Amino acid sequence: MRTVVASHQLLAMGLELESLSVENGHVSICAGSGARRCICPVCGGGSSRVHSRYLRTVSDLPWHGICVTFKIGARRFFCDESSCERKIFCERLPDVSARARKTMRLEEALLAIALELGGRAGARLALELGIVAARDTLLKRIKGSSVPEVGRVRVLGVDDFAFKKGSTYGTILVNLEDRRVVDLLPERSQESLVAWFRSHPGAGVEVATRDRSNIYREGLAKGAPGATHVADRWHLLHNLTLTLEEYLLQKRPVLCRAAAPDAEPEEKGDAEDFASGPIMPNRPRTHDRKIEEAARKRHERLVEQWRNIRRLYLAGADLRDICRQLGISARTVYRYKDLTEPPPPRPAYKRRASVLDPYVPYLVKRWQEGCHNGKRLYREIREQGYTNSEEICARFTAQLRRAEARGKPVSSVPRARQGSVAGLSPSAKNVAALFMRHEEKLTEEQEAYLGRVCEADEALADTRRLTQEFAEMVRKLEGEDLDGWLKDAEESRSTAIRSFAAGLRKDLDAVRAGLTQKWSNGPVEGFVHKLKLLKRQGYGRASFELLRARMLAA
Secondary structure, eight states: OOOOOOHHHHSOTTEEEEEEEEETTEEEEEEEEOOSOEEOTTTOOEEOOEEEEEEEEEEEEEETTEEEEEEEEEEEEEOOOTTOSOSEEEOOOTTOOTTOSBOHHHHHHHHHHHHHHOSHHHHHHHHHHTOOOOHHHHHHHHHHSOOOOOOOOSEEEEEEEEEETTTEEEEEEEETTTTEEEEEESOOSHHHHHHHHHHOTTOOOOEEEEOSOHHHHHHHHHHOTTSEEEEOHHHHHHHHHHHHHHHHHTTHHHHHHHHOTTOOOOOHHHHHHTSSOOSSTTSOOOHHHHHHHHHHHHHHHHHHHHHHHHHHHHTTOOHHHHHHHHTOOHHHHHHHTTOSSOOOOOOOOOOOOOTTGGGHHHHHHHHHTTOOOHHHHHHHHHHTTOOSOHHHHHHHHHHHHHHHHTTOOOOOOOOOOOGGGOTTSOOHHHHHHHHHSOGGGOOHHHHHHHHHHHHHOHHHHHHHHHHHHHHHHHHHTOGGGHHHHHHHHHTSSOHHHHHHHHHHHTTHHHHHHHTTSSOOSHHHHHHHHHHHHHHHHTTTOOOHHHHHHHHHHO
16 A cells, blocks of 8 residues: 655654755755744744854665755844844754754664664664764764663662673672663772762662672672672572582592492493494594593693692692692682592593483394394384484494494493483582482482482581572572571581581671572673673773663663
């Protein structure tokens, strides 16, 4: 259906269309003002005496990708107010700022493009839409845009973000009720946070969520002394997980014995029969040797690092000196400084469980009966309910064919890795994850493994029980049980749980509020992810002012 558009709908109110021409892909519109009197911008008095006329050229939004230019016949007027300091003033045009070369709606479109995409990408999009704008022009519009007022912030979320991870950090402030960013601070310091509160006395913060760092705890205590501090629940569980990993690293012999109570050493020949490699049996297979060599070199580096850490630690060196001298993180030093024996090597790679495993006994049986046709074997297991690809079955028959070419009987089925227990050599990280997991989400194998671990060491049994109780308190917001849990933790045989409980005591009110109130730093973490996206759109070269303007307007 054809729509008829009146001429006054194409122009701003107060302008009258005089002519329209299209030349060389460019639309030129001549218009004039129909007002007889104009208002002086200084004194506000009206005047109808025309001093002179001049032509203003103003760009507007494109029409279907075609550039549009207004040529407006503007006027200058005499001011009739004798007390006014301005004797001659220019006519103010609707939707066009004074001395501007673009209409307000074009300025708003450019600002929206710049805020979403930045300079270079925004300039490319504007050109596709028919708007000519350089990247520097877009960046100037971002820096010149107005920053929204802070207003009242009853619930404030505080967290840090990295300009360069491990080096320089800033602070992000979020209004958790309105789900919007309040401000960005260029530093992660107590002083900058206190200064922000002093410059915004009307914020009126009543509740502040944060992690458990001393910087934000002391900064909020000084800047908003009447606010209730709420420790973030995710950070509580994360801190507990890190504590468990450090503790379980010292219990590695117990973890390994529980993983394989009746394990027998594997024969190397059986492992090689089903190792990865090419289908053709006569081709040399170097993939496994490369993996083993890389694992051996990595273990040698870890042992050398452990020796250096222990040597400096026993000599009385400070933690920061060890980190600086060896070029490693503090977490690595904490991980190895108390180990009396070098870290053990990681076990050889074992393949994961396969969708073909339920049908492997049948395939081995048919192979031993003399059926060596891979396609036929695939059709037979399809009839038994196998629904996956033929390629998986072809790989397995190739393994059988390699074993037969070496003259070895097919006497065993390839064993898959034992789930999250990580085979016969579980890591502290994997076991810590099992300690933290919902008990109803554990498999039978994982439950049996954790049962053997707890039977072998009473301290580990206390660790798992108290870990599950604390995680349940966090998930169900049962902060009223915190005092009882802390008492049990301080009397337990687990040094990790006692250390974690001592840390909670230092920030007890915030932890109790975190286990009771609904507020958390989850929305703040979401805005941190958005901030990372904006930072990467600028290829890491955006100044703090530009990043702050884009984030506050996003």
